[in-house]
Amino acid sequence: MPSDIKIPALGESVAGGQIAKWHFKEGDHVKTGDILLTLETDKVAAEVTAEASGALHIGKQAGEDVEVGAVVGSIDESAAAPAAKAEAPKPAPAAAAAAPAPAAAPAAAPKAEEKPANVTEFKVVPKPEPAPAPAAKAAPAPEGRVTRKKMTPLRKKIADQLVSAQRTAAILTTFNECDMTNVMALRSQLQDGFVKKNGVKLGFMSFFIKAVVEALKAVPQINVRVEGEEIVQQHYYDIGVAVGTERGLIVPVLRDADQKSFADLEKDILGYAAKAKEGKIQVSDLTGGVFTISNGGVYGSLLSTPIINPPQSAILGMHSIQQRPMAVDGQVVIRPMMYLALSYDHRVVDGKEAVTFLIRVKDCIENPARMLVGA
Numbered sequence: 001m002p003s004d005i006k007i008p009a010l011g012e013s014v015a016g017g018q019i020a021k022w023h024f025k026e027g028d029h030v031k032t033g034d035i036l037l038t039l040e041t042d043k044v045a046a047e048v049t050a051e052a053s054g055a056l057h058i059g060k061q062a063g064e065d066v067e068v069g070a071v072v073g074s075i076d077e078s079a080a081a082p083a084a085k086a087e088a089p090k091p092a093p094a095a096a097a098a099a100p101a102p103a104a105a106p107a108a109a110p111k112a113e114e115k116p117a118n119v120t121e122f123k124v125v126p127k128p129e130p131a132p133a134p135a136a137k138a139a140p141a142p143e144g145r146v147t148r149k150k151m152t153p154l155r156k157k158i159a160d161q162l163v164s165a166q167r168t169a170a171i172l173t174t175f176n177e178c179d180m181t182n183v184m185a186l187r188s189q190l191q192d193g194f195v196k197k198n199g200v201k202l203g204f205m206s207f208f209i210k211a212v213v214e215a216l217k218a219v220p221q222i223n224v225r226v227e228g229e230e231i232v233q234q235h236y237y238d239i240g241v242a243v244g245t246e247r248g249l250i251v252p253v254l255r256d257a258d259q260k261s262f263a264d265l266e267k268d269i270l271g272y273a274a275k276a277k278e279g280k281i282q283v284s285d286l287t288g289g290v291f292t293i294s295n296g297g298v299y300g301s302l303l304s305t306p307i308i309n310p311p312q313s314a315i316l317g318m319h320s321i322q323q324r325p326m327a328v329d330g331q332v333v334i335r336p337m338m339y340l341a342l343s344y345d346h347r348v349v350d351g352k353e354a355v356t357f358l359i360r361v362k363d364c365i366e367n368p369a370r371m372l373v374g375a
Contacts, residue, residue, distance in 0.1 A: 002074035003052040005036060005059075007066050010046050014283065016067035017041035017153050019060055028056050029081050037062075037072070038279060042157035044286075045247060045279035048072075055079035063150055154248045165308045170346040173305040174354050178362040180321050180336040183207055186368050198263035204318075205241065206265040208293055210371045211364035212316060213237045213258045216291060219357040223290050224348055225311040231348055240289030240309060241269060244299075245276045251309055252281060253289040293318065303339045313348055316361065317341035 007016065020038040024030055034050045052075045060072040151159070165171065187202050194202040216223045216237060223234045237258040240251040252272040254265060275281050292309045297320040306317040319339045326335045342358045364371055 005073040042153040215360035240292040242294040314344040
């Protein structure tokens with residue numbers, strides 16, 4: 001009897017998704033534990049594995065929407081596994097080429113017939129046939145001007161989130177810039193020892209996470225969310241880091257960032273990046289953040305106005321580092337500079353608080369040693 005392939009439960013808030021791809025073709029023999037298909041939901045990409053061995057029958061195709069519990073195919077357990085292909089015998093070496101036959105003697109020319117006297121010979125010349133007209137070239141098929149494809153559940157979710165943020169929050173953005181000279185020098189100075197001790201590189205993101213935590217402690221009015229007519233003050237520091245993937249933008253959350261070392265944060269970031277690449281991010285990885293950091297600089301962005309990740313009240317945008325002339329102690333010097341952007345919900349965060357928060361982040365980045373010693 002065939003064994004049904006069903007969409008498993010994926011979490012309380014996930015009712016279904018879209019089949020992203022089948023990893024086997026119709027009729028392929030699969031084994032227990034093989035990954036049969038990848039399912040995209042509005043939060044994560046889930047893998048459905050085979051619970052039996054046999055021949056695969058595909059009932060729902062890639063791109064179709066399915067609900068939790070739906071039967072999308074079956075496995076015929078009675079089908080025997082394909083036998084290993086026997087190695088084809090090697091062909092015998094080609095026989096030596098036969099010696100060429102001797103050339104035949106030229107045949108004697110036929111004797112011309114004698115023609116009767118006083119008879120004029122007329123030669124009929126055939127009328128030449130007209131040359132065939134060149135075949136008309138087939139007109140090139142017009143290339144498609146548009147391609148349509150269904151929006152994935154994750155892209156729908158992202159769209160809904162962005163529209164919700166724009167519609168419900170009073171978003172305002174304030175800007176500043178920070179000199180990256182000291183943090184770059186400190187990172188370069190500590191890098192070899194950091195890698196040797198922790199097995200990961202010391203990146204810029206861990207500095208910014210620590211700077212955000214310090215700024216949230218200094219300006220707690222940023223660490224709030226709106227629930228109906230209430231403002232909920234949060235006393236923990238779960239920081240989301242926006243990550244671009246092939247499926248879209250996701251924001252995994254680094255829990256209790258205030259209690260973690262730089263090495264712990266870097267390991268968490270690498271771990272989430274690996275899970276995202278493999279499509280193994282869980283719903284629990286993406287929920288509960290109090291603040292988000294988005295680094296458009298990795299794509300070359302010079303300046304942007306990031307959109308809040310509801311129900312959070314603010315988001316920090318990092319940008320590319322550029323060498324720019326700056327006035328320092330009355331002298332024009334070239335410094336590596338980064339623009340910072342803080343978008344915030346003006347319903348609950350005032351301009352003074354937002355500017356104070358951003359300046360605190362700037363101070364931490366320009367004086368990174370303070371974060372290392374907790375000053």
